[in-house]
Amino acid sequence: MAKLSKILIAQGGGPTAVINQSLVGIALEARRHPQIQAVYGAFHGVRGIVNQDFIDLGKETEQNLLEVAQTPSAALGSTRDKPDRKYCEEIFRVVQAQGIGALFYIGGNDSADTVRIVSDAARAANYPLRCVHIPKTIDNDLMVNDHTPGFPSAARFVAQAFMGADLDNASLPGVYLGVVMGRHAGFLTAAAALGRTGPDTGPHLIYLPERAFSLDGFFKSVKETMDRHGRCVVAVSEGISDAKGTPIATTLAADVQKDAHGNVELGGGALADYLGKAIKDTLGLKRVRGDTFGYLQRSFAGCVSDVDQREAREAGRAGLTFALDQDRDGSVTIHRAPSGPYAAQYQFTALEELAAKTRHMPDAFIAATGTDVTPAFSGYLAPLLGSGLPKIRRLQRHSVVATTNR
Amino acid sequence: MAKLSKILIAQGGGPTAVINQSLVGIALEARRHPQIQAVYGAFHGVRGIVNQDFIDLGKETEQNLLEVAQTPSAALGSTRDKPDRKYCEEIFRVVQAQGIGALFYIGGNDSADTVRIVSDAARAANYPLRCVHIPKTIDNDLMVNDHTPGFPSAARFVAQAFMGADLDNASLPGVYLGVVMGRHAGFLTAAAALGRTGPDTGPHLIYLPERAFSLDGFFKSVKETMDRHGRCVVAVSEGISDAKGTPIATTLAADVQKDAHGNVELGGGALADYLGKAIKDTLGLKRVRGDTFGYLQRSFAGCVSDVDQREAREAGRAGLTFALDQDRDGSVTIHRAPSGPYAAQYQFTALEELAAKTRHMPDAFIAATGTDVTPAFSGYLAPLLGSGLPKIRRLQRHSVVATTNR
Numbered sequence: 118m119a120k121l122s123k124i125l126i127a128q129g130g131g132p133t134a135v136i137n138q139s140l141v142g143i144a145l146e147a148r149r150h151p152q153i154q155a156v157y158g159a160f161h162g163v164r165g166i167v168n169q170d171f172i173d174l175g176k177e178t179e180q181n182l183l184e185v186a187q188t189p190s191a192a193l194g195s196t197r198d199k200p201d202r203k204y205c206e207e208i209f210r211v212v213q214a215q216g217i218g219a220l221f222y223i224g225g226n227d228s229a230d231t232v233r234i235v236s237d238a239a240r241a242a243n244y245p246l247r248c249v250h251i252p253k254t255i256d257n258d259l260m261v262n263d264h265t266p267g268f269p270s271a272a273r274f275v276a277q278a279f280m281g282a283d284l285d286n287a288s289l290p291g292v293y294l295g296v297v298m299g300r301h302a303g304f305l306t307a308a309a310a311l312g313r314t315g316p317d318t319g320p321h322l323i324y325l326p327e328r329a330f331s332l333d334g335f336f337k338s339v340k341e342t343m344d345r346h347g348r349c350v351v352a353v354s355e356g357i358s359d360a361k362g363t364p365i366a367t368t369l370a371a372d373v374q375k376d377a378h379g380n381v382e383l384g385g386g387a388l389a390d391y392l393g394k395a396i397k398d399t400l401g402l403k404r405v406r407g408d409t410f411g412y413l414q415r416s417f418a419g420c421v422s423d424v425d426q427r428e429a430r431e432a433g434r435a436g437l438t439f440a441l442d443q444d445r446d447g448s449v450t451i452h453r454a455p456s457g458p459y460a461a462q463y464q465f466t467a468l469e470e471l472a473a474k475t476r477h478m479p480d481a482f483i484a485a486t487g488t489d490v491t492p493a494f495s496g497y498l499a500p501l502l503g504s505g506l507p508k509i510r511r512l513q514r515h516s517v518v519a520t521t522n523r
Numbered sequence: 524m525a526k527l528s529k530i531l532i533a534q535g536g537g538p539t540a541v542i543n544q545s546l547v548g549i550a551l552e553a554r555r556h557p558q559i560q561a562v563y564g565a566f567h568g569v570r571g572i573v574n575q576d577f578i579d580l581g582k583e584t585e586q587n588l589l590e591v592a593q594t595p596s597a598a599l600g601s602t603r604d605k606p607d608r609k610y611c612e613e614i615f616r617v618v619q620a621q622g623i624g625a626l627f628y629i630g631g632n633d634s635a636d637t638v639r640i641v642s643d644a645a646r647a648a649n650y651p652l653r654c655v656h657i658p659k660t661i662d663n664d665l666m667v668n669d670h671t672p673g674f675p676s677a678a679r680f681v682a683q684a685f686m687g688a689d690l691d692n693a694s695l696p697g698v699y700l701g702v703v704m705g706r707h708a709g710f711l712t713a714a715a716a717l718g719r720t721g722p723d724t725g726p727h728l729i730y731l732p733e734r735a736f737s738l739d740g741f742f743k744s745v746k747e748t749m750d751r752h753g754r755c756v757v758a759v760s761e762g763i764s765d766a767k768g769t770p771i772a773t774t775l776a777a778d779v780q781k782d783a784h785g786n787v788e789l790g791g792g793a794l795a796d797y798l799g800k801a802i803k804d805t806l807g808l809k810r811v812r813g814d815t816f817g818y819l820q821r822s823f824a825g826c827v828s829d830v831d832q833r834e835a836r837e838a839g840r841a842g843l844t845f846a847l848d849q850d851r852d853g854s855v856t857i858h859r860a861p862s863g864p865y866a867a868q869y870q871f872t873a874l875e876e877l878a879a880k881t882r883h884m885p886d887a888f889i890a891a892t893g894t895d896v897t898p899a900f901s902g903y904l905a906p907l908l909g910s911g912l913p914k915i916r917r918l919q920r921h922s923v924v925a926t927t928n929r
Binding site: 128157158169173176177184188189193194214386390408412413417419506508509511512514516517520 | 795
């Protein structure tokens, strides 16, 4: 068993609805081990480490920690810094000077890479430091993992958003485009499919970064859907790219910037606006609306999967246990029980297996049409969304014969 | 007591999270009155009436109606048609031919105006028709009413969105702009203030259509906030206008269209993108993000105020009762008990008092700075948001002394 008298926790990258669960999972589990005498938190991730901007989590009450766990976004603050080797060596020097025995970094694949480099630096200096990465990303794009904490809650937001948007579109028919986060992996956009509440309901089309996007194919599919249903709800990943792999948003930004002599720079809502206008012009449709879900989908207070909450907590707890019990560094990875009802299992995986790598939607999750998911994907995601999803009901539509007596 | 053997219900304008509560309130109350033998619903509002696209709501099970009531968006479908006198006379002819005794139209101020004109047509034809308007609008801009069904749930969405967006912004500091619906009335944007979860938390600035917007003032206020807090969360109404009353979004669209030789048409996300870029350029800030809440704020499934649900149901029920008991047409209006704990009261108000009129935020709700609300507004809105709002907690930040031993 490793000797850890002082541990340090930090959070990196985009915050999620459950990233604090992992923080609290580590902090509370540490209280069960008398050898751990100090639990520090660094403010704003790796930057907080090099700046020694620390707080003593051991002085937090258990009640406050339990309530912080329920609070979305990173309670310790986060950072977009992606440390190079020199930066990581600076991290190591602070960790060494503070006498830290274990470092826990809660983040995505870049954070895993940071942990890997710090781990190398400690080994090179022959300093006994346990380096642990705890998974977190709404993009669900970490290798090895069945899924990652943060994704189920963001997926729930996307599903609920499309549930409502589809009902809205059914009441005032037209085309609705919802642009969802995920530049390289389509998991979060695909979650829109779980917003379907009956046959013939939307989203009718789902565009993922894993499949080449063409405007002509898009127009054709929207037209077919309009012909069949009289309306069309579309989920679009912000990362959709053409056959050459160039993101549509990039092409679009370049085009418009040229047209406007540099006066226009396209921001968050541009892709939805652009696709909406293209449909209006090409298909001659009147009612076309678009929303870019933006930061709402990762930060919204009050839309969270209880399964995600429990797993994020457990991932933190498991990270501490692995640090104590195993004589190596690694990343906590989440796996699905191979049979029986849904259950998560936690393993300790070598950092190299996921550091700086990106996982994409497997082909088995994408329909042959390229504009939908498969039942396998729905089966994969459904148990992660948690309990208490909104119940949607329609009128039975017993029709009334029209009178001609007018 | 009026003789109503057959009644007709329709829903108009933008859907809300609770518009079906009012529909079900009428339909279920009707079952308690044996003289009402038929309850029809028209699909897609007034257009469904002239097309005689009716269903028999009497054949729906009570259980299904109760579940439809919980479902957001208009179960009967809606319409953007704003009928003129001729259209309204056509509505009246259908109503007369079908032998309808009472018409219930659930909608905003335009719907109230339609009800008023149909009421006039019936009176002119000496046909005994009871015309009732049931209030509904997320904009909260109906005269006479203390507030309108649909607004509290949309306000809850906006408050929860800003709660999360502020925590997100605190973890990765910068400027965040959230653009909220409400072209003429600022109530929904003002609801962002209820997303504050502690001193110094955002939204730090709130821009309403009731106060003239100037870019210079905006830059100054953002800069001051950045200087004070190191970050800045802003709520902006889509309807903000300059001192001449011209909407900023309109000016912006015209400008960009000219620059781009007609190639660019600005859509949903344009105002956020434009203001974000203006801040970046003028203040030299790096991290500036913007979201346009769009249709999410009125359609999101699973974010609803239980107070709003109960009041929307009651407004429908009260409408039927007024139709039976009073010998006149009118609109159900919601009032606040003048003293004691929060309670809603329902009155029957002449259609002329609110038809086609718009209510704005009263001065008493807007802070003298023009970029915030008053405590009176927060006190007004708080009881409407309902139970079970997310609880936000922060770490206590017991600091750790940095080591110089490096």
